[in-house]
Amino acid sequence: MDPRETKEEEVALSDLSQERPEAVEQEETPAKQGGTLGMSVENLSAFYGSFKAVTDVNIDLRPHTITALIGPSGCGKSTFIRCLNRLHEMIPEAYAKGCVKLGDQDIYAKNIDPVSIRRRIGMVFQKPNPFSKSIYENVAWGARINGYKGDMDELVERSLRRAALWDEVKDKLKKSGFDLSGGQQQRLVIARTLAVEPEVILMDEPASALDPVSTQKIEDTMAELKKRYTVVIVTHNMQQAARISDYTGFFYIENMGDPGQLWEFDETNKMFSSPDRKETEDYVTGRFG
């Protein structure tokens, strides 16, 4: 089942690339057969006007892994992750400097269309934000505007299955997206993100607004997602980071008003048992947070 499904994805993906020739002049590297792309970040700094919020981040996000970004509030984790899909620059006067590569391509290159990048790097936000449309439309809309020409019913079902939501909503696809519980809404958001066939999925504290049962369901979903995608998750919940991630990055600010930086980055096991730096150890052991 899996290799066939991936083949369908690949065909549909190249259809999507062809549908919008005007969007990207550089040739886009489609997902490799059965694989997805990772990202690498070099010297990324993010600004809000004249205020530097994040400084010189260097990080490698390997394909088919879950990377957790942890750290105290206000250290620039959300700002950083929003630079990965070029959403940060949509805030007035905000901008980012540095190099962010999806596969081999610098997504901040001059000839890259941010709109097409955002399809390939999806994002799930802290507070579930389904559209005020039906469940079906929520999932289908993104695919439709990106020119999806395949069987929409099938895409919607596939996306909802991958988000572990299909069984709960298959009889009420016409109902409003808001008719669902918080945890279901968040999985709906995941489903619509999957519907546009991204390569990387960014999650900014996706379960922090949810109850423990929903959180568990989201975490189970993430474990499945990493088989097809690369996942980056910002979380305040250290146990969650330890449970589900392969790599962990710790963000830290030395003094108030300083920009946040990536203090340490390593495999999760190491980060939580014997990190290199003192501040990391203090944080993961709960001495501050």
Place this chain on the structure above:
Amino acid sequence: MATEHGTRNPQQDRSEQGGLFKTSTSGRHALDWLFLVLVFVATMIGLVVLAVLLVDIAVDGVPRLSWKFITSFPSVIPENSGIYPALLGSLWLVALTALISVPLGIGAAVYLEEYAADTWLTRFIEVNISNLAGVPSIIYGLLGLGIFVNLLPSVTSGESILSGALTLSLLILPIIIIATREALRTIPNAVREGGYALGATRWEVIRSHLLPMALPGALTGTILALSRAIGEAAPLIVVGAATYITFAPTGPLSNYSALPIQIFSWISQPQPGFQTAAAAGIVVLIVVLLLTNSVAVMLRNKYQKRV
């Protein structure tokens, strides 16, 4: 009970937690109730005055209403006077004004709210739109006279319904823009971000999500705006609406009259027959107003349910 700190009224602090709170709340409830009465009376004053006005008009005007009244032309004989050309003129004006001002107003609001950067120019425009909403309507009449009647007779045929509709559109445009902007502002940013995060362009997010969500608010503003337009007389007279007309308008470029103008014209006559005709005219005007509003309310409800 300790009395070192002066006498304490046992009545006051008999509560279990002790302290200096007054236990009796009857005074506070009395004030609460008084306030309720006052705001209720305020509401009633407005409603009662409106009801008295409407009943008075209805008593005078409804008996005069007839199919003949609606389909006749004005005449020097009060009993033969009818409202036909003025009614058609008003309907033409409302339709044309809506057609011109609604797309312009919503478009301007979308630009100002979603596309324009926060520069001094944008803020300057915003402030002035609010000011324009308060400019007396006769000034718009003078503007319309200068531009649409005198400067552009090749387009508008001078003193035509088109000139009147364009003038009224300018008049109500600020109201529509402000209402639509407010409606767009209440949409949380999370909706926009959700759209952008899927690789949508700004227009795709606006068209699919923001406009449907803002439409109820925008339509409410449009209702208010069009109601104002239906009732305007002064600016229309300035741009050449007739106070006495014996033919029905033939199209957007035709001469015309309007309901408020006809009513005013009749009221100014001494004969009591014309006073009655004016009352009947007012009833017709109110009916037209209610019909226009119900169309807009129906549209608004349709979009609220869909969303």
